[in-house]
Amino acid sequence: DAGVTQSPTHLIKTRxxxxxxxxxxxxxxxxxxxxxxxxxxxPQFIFQYYEEEERxxxxxxxxxxxxxxxxxxxxLNVNALLLGDSALYLCASSLGNYNSPLHFGNGTRLxxx
Amino acid sequence: AQRVTQxxxxxxxxxxxxxxxxxxxxxxxxxxxxxxxQYSRQRLQLLLRHISRESIKGFTADLNxxxxxxxxxxxxxxxxxxxxxxxxxxxxNTDKLIFGTGTRLQVFP
Numbered sequence: 001d002a003g004v005t006q007s008p009t010h011l012i013k014t015r016x017x018x019x020x021x022x023x024x025x026x027x028x029x030x031x032x033x034x035x036x037x038x039x040x041x042x043p044q045f046i047f048q049y050y051e052e053e054e055r056x057x058x059x060x061x062x063x064x065x066x067x068x069x070x071x072x073x074x075x076l077n078v079n080a081l082l083l084g085d086s087a088l089y090l091c092a093s094s095l096g097n098y099n100s101p102l103h104f105g106n107g108t109r110l111x112x113x
Numbered sequence: 114a115q116r117v118t119q120x121x122x123x124x125x126x127x128x129x130x131x132x133x134x135x136x137x138x139x140x141x142x143x144x145x146x147x148x149x150x151q152y153s154r155q156r157l158q159l160l161l162r163h164i165s166r167e168s169i170k171g172f173t174a175d176l177n178x179x180x181x182x183x184x185x186x187x188x189x190x191x192x193x194x195x196x197x198x199x200x201x202x203x204x205x206n207t208d209k210l211i212f213g214t215g216t217r218l219q220v221f222p
Contacts, residue, residue, distance in 0.1 A: 004156075033209070033210070035212075040214075041214055041215075042117075042119075042199055042212035042213050042214045042215050043157070043199070043212045044212075045209045045210065045211060045212075048208070048209060056207070056209045058209065090157065092157075098145075098203055098204070098207075098208040099145040099162075099164070099205075101147065101162065102149075102159070102210060103158075103159075104156045104157040104158065105156065107156075
């Protein structure tokens, strides 16, 4: 079992561009959560997907959107990139219960110039 | 608003010394509390959760509802305990895991 896999590992984009990050959950997991981790900060919750729908959302603007596919994999899309979007984006998978532990991927490092 | 606070950015101890990493939470209802750890060049992973009441790698954490705290403790620190530690909380009505800002533990030989 490869666990949670994310792609790409690194990405450099220019202000105003759009980006798509991808995540494959751990085998057997049906829930995917996305987090943004700025340097020196803890992971900040962006949103969570379950049964192909956004189930919970954190305090992020609509420029951040996502999708979950029938095989439970997920994408995070960010439009109109800002310099402040530069961060490590973490994907975590879990079972559907609210207190099910999260299993994290290694993250995608996004740099916006 | 739900909040998890870790007041210390850095905690440095010598090998064999006791360790306590502080975590306070502000949550309505009955939250579930977790500690996650990130060792150098590894992914973030679960260390322990309060409902399991178990000791992992010698670490324990007690939920104190009166003080709204969930401090992580180990009686004798080891060099391999050096890592970034994050306290996190969720609840049935919020259904999202909120993290603190993390504490870096450095254990010197």
